[in-house]
Amino acid sequence: MSPTSEPPDGAPDPWPERFAALPVVSGPAWERVSGEPTRAAVRRVVPLVSLVATAAGALWVMVPTTGSLQRDRGAAPPPRVRLEAAAEGPAGLRPLRDGDVVARTERVVFRVATPDGGTLRVDESGTAIWSGEIGVGASAVGDGSSIAWRPDDEGVGTRTYEATLCGPGGCAGDRLLLTWAP
Amino acid sequence: MVIEPTDWELLDAHRAGDRSAFRTLFTRHRDGLTTFAWRLLDRREEAEEVVVDAFVRLMSQPPQPQGSLRAWLYTVVHRSALDRLRRRSRWGRVWDRLAQWVAPDVASPFDRVAEDEVASRLARALAALPEPHRVVLLLFYADELPTKEIAQILDCDDQQVRSRLSYARRLLRDAWGEP
Numbered sequence: 001m002s003p004t005s006e007p008p009d010g011a012p013d014p015w016p017e018r019f020a021a022l023p024v025v026s027g028p029a030w031e032r033v034s035g036e037p038t039r040a041a042v043r044r045v046v047p048l049v050s051l052v053a054t055a056a057g058a059l060w061v062m063v064p065t066t067g068s069l070q071r072d073r074g075a076a077p078p079p080r081v082r083l084e085a086a087a088e089g090p091a092g093l094r095p096l097r098d099g100d101v102v103a104r105t106e107r108v109v110f111r112v113a114t115p116d117g118g119t120l121r122v123d124e125s126g127t128a129i130w131s132g133e134i135g136v137g138a139s140a141v142g143d144g145s146s147i148a149w150r151p152d153d154e155g156v157g158t159r160t161y162e163a164t165l166c167g168p169g170g171c172a173g174d175r176l177l178l179t180w181a182p
Numbered sequence: 183m184v185i186e187p188t189d190w191e192l193l194d195a196h197r198a199g200d201r202s203a204f205r206t207l208f209t210r211h212r213d214g215l216t217t218f219a220w221r222l223l224d225r226r227e228e229a230e231e232v233v234v235d236a237f238v239r240l241m242s243q244p245p246q247p248q249g250s251l252r253a254w255l256y257t258v259v260h261r262s263a264l265d266r267l268r269r270r271s272r273w274g275r276v277w278d279r280l281a282q283w284v285a286p287d288v289a290s291p292f293d294r295v296a297e298d299e300v301a302s303r304l305a306r307a308l309a310a311l312p313e314p315h316r317v318v319l320l321l322f323y324a325d326e327l328p329t330k331e332i333a334q335i336l337d338c339d340d341q342q343v344r345s346r347l348s349y350a351r352r353l354l355r356d357a358w359g360e361p
Contacts, residue, residue, distance in 0.1 A: 015351070019323035021301035025216040025229075115227050137228070137269075 079116030081165035083174040085109065085148075101179045108148035108178065110141040110161070118167035124148055125159045134165070148178075156180045189251035193244060208237055211252060214325055215259050221320055222263040222313075232262040253334035256327070260317065260335055267313070307357035315350035322347055 085096040089106035102108060110122060112134060121131040122141055130142050141163075148161065162175035187195070187203075189210070195203035212233055219229035236258040245254045308316050321332045329343045336343065 015319075015323050015354070016326075018300050018304050019319075022221075022304060022324060023301065025213050025220055025226075136231075137266075 079114055079118045079165045079167040079169065079172050081112055081114040081116075081120070081163055081172055081174050083122075083161065083163035083176055084111045084113065085161065085176055085178070086111075096176065096178060098176050099179070101181045103181050104156075108161075110148070110163070111138055112141060112163050112165070112174075113138040114165055116165070116167055118165045121164045121166075123160075123162045123164070156182050190247045193240070193247075193251060196241075197244070204241070211255055212237075215255055218256065218320060218325055219259050219263050221308075221324070222260070222317065223266060228266060229263075232259050232266070235262055249334050250331045253327070253331040256321070256325075256331070256335045257337075264313075303358065307354055307359075310357040311350065311353050315346070315353055318343065318346050319350050319354060 085108050086093045087096050087100075087102050087106040088109050089103060093109075096102065096108065110130075112120060112122075114134065115136055117134060117136045119131070120134045120139075120141070121128055123129065129148060132142075134141075148159075156179075158177055158179045160175055160177055162173055164171055164173040187206075189207060192203045192207040192210075196207065215233045215236065216229050219232050220226055223229050223232070236255050239258055240255065245251070308319065311319070318332060318336065321327045321335065322329070327335075329340050329347070333340045333343045336346075338346075
């Protein structure tokens, strides 16, 4: 019983044709994630499969074997991470971009997004201001608390905020430059 | 005439040691499941993860051979996707306010459809619907599953699926802009 064989409400149903226009995932595309192979998926599978010995071979067979995936069977690639920030002030939250200016009345909250997970450290101009484990996806650093603000006894100026995520394959980072205004 | 083995037959063959059976089963369903998850999660990589997790679960905790195995896979993927959406929601409200700035992890399933007027309009209309109604429409129209299987996936009966579909269709018509 497909939608086309059973028009709802007894009337010609326009929706099957409209839904058919939506994009779908298909074979070769499944092997890519926005230009990247399904590395995270493969790595997630590996430890799970080790618990299911009889199925291990099957999973390796079923996962597409592109060149990039074959690389994953050797040394793990470094994790990927993106650092985002928002300024929290009297007017609420506002997004920050690289090079933005932060007012003295604002504090900065950070979020990182990663498809890999690992140990994260956030540095402010070389000094660690937060570290801990994060999982796959987007995580509000420090549960979203403000972890950067301009101390009264320090001058204004530009500071570098750098997120470094380390996993089995090494470390990777992303950074933002923010300028604290007078 | 070639008779394709059923999903349950493939699972049985896999359990009996036929490795190619599992590959066939995976290939048969992965694209549909991934597309379904992608449309719910809006993140391709997460969609692929929940699909792989579903197949890992199929191997480690295979279901009893009753009903549709495809529906069982959709059930697992659907629940995993909802779990992920719930986990996102804690910080979603804050970060949604910054949505114009926060780029998605990967391309949205609807990013590619900007040049396709019908798909683009439908994507916008679907995005305006509550999740349960969007899901039932996607399962029925996009995945073309019979209402009996949708009932299995959504853990309700066939009649409930039909009435939910009817209501969801009305919502979609409104969101689409039809009189």
